[in-house]
Amino acid sequence: MFEVQKRDKDTNAxxxxxxxxxxxxxxxxxxxxxxxxxxKGILQRDLVEEIDAKIILGNTYHLYLRPGIxxxxxxxxxxxxxxxxxxxLTDSGGYQVxxxxxxxxxxxxxAVFKSHIDGSKHIFTxxxxxxxxxxxxxxxxxxxxxxxxxxxxxxxAKKSVTxxxxxxxxxxxxxxxxxxxxxNEQFLFPIVQGGIFDDLxxxxxxxxxxxxxxxxxxxxLSVGEPAEEMYRTVEIVNNILPExxxxxxxGVGTPANILEAIERGVDMFDCxxxxxxxxxxxxxxxxxxxxxxNRQWINDFSAIDLKTPSSVSVRYSKAYLxxxxxxxxxxxxxISSIHNLAFYMKLLRDARxxxxxxxxKTWKETxxxxxxxxx
Amino acid sequence: MFEVQKRDKDTNAxxxxxxxxxxxxxxxxxxxxxxxxxxKGILQRDLVEEIDAKIILGNTYHLYLRPGIxxxxxxxxxxxxxxxxxxxLTDSGGYQVxxxxxxxxxxxxxAVFKSHIDGSKHIFTxxxxxxxxxxxxxxxxxxxxxxxxxxxxxxxAKKSVTxxxxxxxxxxxxxxxxxxxxxNEQFLFPIVQGGIFDDLxxxxxxxxxxxxxxxxxxxxLSVGEPAEEMYRTVEIVNNILPExxxxxxxGVGTPANILEAIERGVDMFDCxxxxxxxxxxxxxxxxxxxxxxNRQWINDFSAIDLKTPSSVSVRYSKAYLxxxxxxxxxxxxxISSIHNLAFYMKLLRDARxxxxxxxxKTWKETxxxxxxxxx
Numbered sequence: 001m002f003e004v005q006k007r008d009k010d011t012n013a014x015x016x017x018x019x020x021x022x023x024x025x026x027x028x029x030x031x032x033x034x035x036x037x038x039x040k041g042i043l044q045r046d047l048v049e050e051i052d053a054k055i056i057l058g059n060t061y062h063l064y065l066r067p068g069i070x071x072x073x074x075x076x077x078x079x080x081x082x083x084x085x086x087x088x089l090t091d092s093g094g095y096q097v098x099x100x101x102x103x104x105x106x107x108x109x110x111a112v113f114k115s116h117i118d119g120s121k122h123i124f125t126x127x128x129x130x131x132x133x134x135x136x137x138x139x140x141x142x143x144x145x146x147x148x149x150x151x152x153x154x155x156x157a158k159k160s161v162t163x164x165x166x167x168x169x170x171x172x173x174x175x176x177x178x179x180x181x182x183x184n185e186q187f188l189f190p191i192v193q194g195g196i197f198d199d200l201x202x203x204x205x206x207x208x209x210x211x212x213x214x215x216x217x218x219x220x221l222s223v224g225e226p227a228e229e230m231y232r233t234v235e236i237v238n239n240i241l242p243e244x245x246x247x248x249x250x251g252v253g254t255p256a257n258i259l260e261a262i263e264r265g266v267d268m269f270d271c272x273x274x275x276x277x278x279x280x281x282x283x284x285x286x287x288x289x290x291x292x293x294n295r296q297w298i299n300d301f302s303a304i305d306l307k308t309p310s311s312v313s314v315r316y317s318k319a320y321l322x323x324x325x326x327x328x329x330x331x332x333x334x335i336s337s338i339h340n341l342a343f344y345m346k347l348l349r350d351a352r353x354x355x356x357x358x359x360x361k362t363w364k365e366t367x368x369x370x371x372x373x374x375x
Numbered sequence: 376m377f378e379v380q381k382r383d384k385d386t387n388a389x390x391x392x393x394x395x396x397x398x399x400x401x402x403x404x405x406x407x408x409x410x411x412x413x414x415k416g417i418l419q420r421d422l423v424e425e426i427d428a429k430i431i432l433g434n435t436y437h438l439y440l441r442p443g444i445x446x447x448x449x450x451x452x453x454x455x456x457x458x459x460x461x462x463x464l465t466d467s468g469g470y471q472v473x474x475x476x477x478x479x480x481x482x483x484x485x486a487v488f489k490s491h492i493d494g495s496k497h498i499f500t501x502x503x504x505x506x507x508x509x510x511x512x513x514x515x516x517x518x519x520x521x522x523x524x525x526x527x528x529x530x531x532a533k534k535s536v537t538x539x540x541x542x543x544x545x546x547x548x549x550x551x552x553x554x555x556x557x558x559n560e561q562f563l564f565p566i567v568q569g570g571i572f573d574d575l576x577x578x579x580x581x582x583x584x585x586x587x588x589x590x591x592x593x594x595x596l597s598v599g600e601p602a603e604e605m606y607r608t609v610e611i612v613n614n615i616l617p618e619x620x621x622x623x624x625x626g627v628g629t630p631a632n633i634l635e636a637i638e639r640g641v642d643m644f645d646c647x648x649x650x651x652x653x654x655x656x657x658x659x660x661x662x663x664x665x666x667x668x669n670r671q672w673i674n675d676f677s678a679i680d681l682k683t684p685s686s687v688s689v690r691y692s693k694a695y696l697x698x699x700x701x702x703x704x705x706x707x708x709x710i711s712s713i714h715n716l717a718f719y720m721k722l723l724r725d726a727r728x729x730x731x732x733x734x735x736k737t738w739k740e741t742x743x744x745x746x747x748x749x750x
Contacts, residue, residue: 037698041705045686067673067698074674075694081676083690298442299449301456311420315458319450323412323442330416330705 001187001214002246008360012238012265015355018215018246020139021184022079022087025054027246027267028351030258030344031089033275036062037082040275041330041337044084050310051341055086055139057270060132061093061100064122065115069135077137077182089270090138091250092129094145094191095219106146108166126171130178130188137182142217143171145191150223157195164193165207172211189248191219192237196229205240216241217248218266222257231260238265255284255347255371259364262351274344278336281325284343288373290318292336297322304335310342347371376562376589377621383735387613387640390730393590393621395514396559397454397462400429402621402642403726405633405719406464408650411437412457415650416705416712419459425685426716430461430514432645435507436468436475439497440490444510452512452557464645465513466625467504469520469566470594481521483541501546505553505563512557517592518546520566525598532570539568540582547586564623566594567612571604580615591616592623593641597632606635613640630659630722630746634739637726649719653711656700659718663748665693667711672697679710685717722746 006015018025032039032047034056039047047053058078063069067081075081078088094111097104101113110125126144133141144167148160168190175188190208194200208216218237221230234249241247248268249261258269274284283290286307290297300318308314312335324332347367354363381390393400407414407422409431414422422428433453438444442456450456453463472479472488479488485500501519508516519542523535543565550563565583569575583591593612596605609624616622623643624636633644649659658665661682665672675693683689687710699707722742729738 036702036704037695038704038706041709043687043706043709044690066702067694071674071694071698075676075692081692081695081698083692083695299446301450312418315419317450317456317458319442319446320412320456320458323446323456327411327441329411329413330708331413331418333705334416334418334709 002244004244006356008355009358010361011263013262013351013355013360014265014267015352016246016267018267020055020087022085022139023054025087026352028262028348029054029268030348031055031057031268031270032341033057033270033272034082035059036066037078039337039341041279041334042341044082046338047084048086050312050338051345053086053341053345056084056088058088058090058136058138059093059096060090060129060136060142061096061124063090063136064093064132065117069132073135077135079137079182087139088137089140090133090136090142092133092142092144092191093124094142095147095251097124098147098149106163108163110144110167111146126167127174130171130174134178134181134186137180137184137186139184139186140215141175141186141188143168143188143190145193145219147220147223148193148195150195150220150225152195154197157197157200161194161200161204164191165204168207168211172213187214189213189215189217191217191250192241193220195220196225196233198233198236201233201236202240205237209241213245215246215248217250219250221249222252222271227257227260230257231264234261234264234266255344256368258348259351259368263360263364269348274340275337278340279333281322281332281336283321283336284340284371285375286343286371288371288375290375292318292322292325304339305343308339308343309346310338313339313342376560377619379619381731383730384733385736386638388637388726388730388735389640389642390727391621391642393642395430395462395562397460397514398429400462401727403637403723404429404643405723406430406432406643406645407716408432408645408647409457410434411441412453414712414716416654416709417716419457421713422459423461425687425713426720428461428716428720431459431463433463433465433511433513434468434471435465435504435511435517436471436499438465438511439468439507440492444507448510452510454512454557462514463512464515465508465511465517467508467517467519467566468499469517470522470626472499473522473524481538483538485519485542486521501542502549505546505549509553509556509561512555512559512561514559514561515590516550516561516563518543518563518565520568520594522595522598523568523570525570525595525600527570529572532572532575536569536575536579539566540579543582543586547588562589564588564590564592566592566625567616568595570595571600571608573608573611576608576611577615580612584616588620590621590623592625594625596624597627597646602632602635605632606639609636609639609641630719631743633723634726634743638735638739644723649715650712653715654708656697656707656711658696658711659715659746660750661718661745663746663750665750667693667697667700679714680718683714683718683721685713688714688717
């Protein structure tokens with residue numbers, strides 16, 4: 001399902017193609033986050049026409065709680081429910097169980113947790129998380145993992161990674177003995193954990209590599225550790241993860257984080273930053289980062305960003321967008337979200353082109369400087 | 376600027392054409408409310424492509440406070456600021472000064488009020504409200520009025536309508552001695568007030584008719600009085616307002632209210648209901664009114680409304696929209712707002728067609744029954 005089409009000669013960056021039943025995905029790729037069956041503030045039509053999202057994320061934890069599995073089953077899966085016919089990847093809920101829900105209890109069987117919505121009690125196991133994702137019908141399912149907090153001590157991280165590995169075996173077993181519900185092929189990606197401890201990361205990467213799944217993920221990063229620790233960990237892990245499978249760095253990150261990770265051989269990314277920070281007035285542009293709430297934009301009637309190929313980036317001025325965000329108008333969130341995602345998508349298309357053209361390293365260095373500047 | 380194209384033989388309904396520098400407006404027409412320079416939750420592109428709004432509203436009170444007149448002046452007016460090249464009507468701020476701001480004080484000179492945003496003190500006079508709307512550049516400006524509360528006693532209503540008439544003379548004087556800022560022709564509509572007191576309404580309608588402006592408005596209705604009082608008042612006023620000028624019933628209303636008013640000779644409408652109630656899950660459909668939060672829609676995978684010509688009405692299911700609204704997702708507000716406005720626009724296009732075809736009365740009776748049903 002994955003083909004490396006071009007390798008950069010100077011770095012570990014590569015351009016690839018990931019094939020799914022719902023369409024092909026050129027890599028490196030950024031995947032907009034659509035937690036509860038919606039990329040917040042954006043019509044599905046605009047995900048295609050304005051952003052050209054090739055694949056979006058859903059979240060097992062959120063979808064399981066609301067609308068719930070019965071509804072998704074009746075709807076014929078998430079694609080049908082939300083009217084989206086391009087690929088979907090679902091996170092396993094591991095991260096959310098530990099970050100959102102109250103009173104969680106970890107057992108070898110799974111994680112018992114309380115809904116952050118109504119306090120009701122539930123259990124996620126490696127097996128039922130596969131079952132739920134079968135019903136959701138995501139093209140790429142994630143194995144249930146424990147995402148250890150940062151910072152955490154070595155002993156905790158070791159216990160956590162050991163549990164995640166036990167769970168992985170059970171998830172794979174369930175995956176291999178069940179079939180897709182809705183006709184589309186589904187892949188299961190295991191997740192490398194291990195905090196920022198090199199030996200645990202190595203051990204985990206070896207375990208994951210050995211599993212022989214169609215793609216692999218790196219979890220537990222971008223949770224508060226310094227960027228340099230993240231990059232080092234990615235290098236260690238990617239030395240072990242197979243070359244011929246896509247590598248997905250979960251929850252990362254800023255434009256700079258993403259380009260550094262591409263250089264180190266990562267192919268897939270997701271992050272709430274372009275939408276969440278966008279709603280709060282943080283804009284990524286070809287000239288650098290803008291806090292649109294700052295007074296300097298109050299009478300700047302130039303376009304948000306002429307170099308970002310979405311109609312809103314070109315149509316609306318910084319002054320108008322500032323007015324909308326300052327006034328708490330929904331339209332401000334919509335414009336910022338579309339713009340930021342269109343910016344991210346273009347950034348990764350440009351990265352791919354640089355790899356294809358053999359000048360990734362130079363392009364990356366110039367680009368990081370430019371897009372990381374604070375305007 | 377206004378031409379009556381067809382009169383219904385059985386009622387006072389008429390089909391007309393209102394010509395402005397930013398485009399022609401077929402009447403009867405519904406005008407989506409874009410208080411602060413945005414129709415909440417809807418991209419300007421979708422106001423055109425999904426809803427086909429022929430004219431939208433802005434609000435002088437809100438725009439004056441935020442982004443402020445200096446910014447609108449620098450931007451070249453509201454059309455340019457918000458990237459909207461179809462007509463705009465601005466409410467004068469009379470209603471908002473009395474409903475939103477704190478500590479307002481009425482003087483003959485004008486209304487002193489405190490900003491609902493930061494408590495700062497301001498004054499609106501008939502003159503400066505014209506000046507502000509000159510800077511905004513709206514195609515249709517409204518004269519500054521006092522909108523009396525409901526209920527209010529006869530003495531208060533009489534004093535209020537007298538003050539509104541004094542203000543009207545001053546507004547017209549200012550209007551006639553100033554020019555548009557941005558090249559487009561601007562009209563000034565006076566507003567009939569007088570509560571639900573027939574003699575005051577008559578007096579006010581006569582005053583307004585006498586002023587000889589290009590169009591006239593009826594204010595101070597749909598503020599809590601029974602619908603029958605509203606209809607009776609509209610009849611009284613429309614008997615006096617000139618036949619050859621457009622009549623605008625401010626802030627009205629439900630689909631039934633609008634059709635009843637069209638029957639009584641009203642041409643223009645605005646109301647926050649389709650957007651505000653939409654955001655809260657109230658949907659107007661060709662089959663009746665839906666509260667999408669009700670459990671009955673949880674697994675209804677049929678389209679929101681196949682007969683409303685917007686892509687969201689047809690694309691998304693009731694179950695999906697329910698999920699979005701229940702989950703507090705922005706996309707729920709977006710879809711509901713687009714759908715409801717597209718429904719209102721179609722309703723008024725259908726009303727116009729019925730007038731043209733000479734069967735308004737029958738059409739109206741069937742339609743009110745259908746669209747007012749609670750599903």
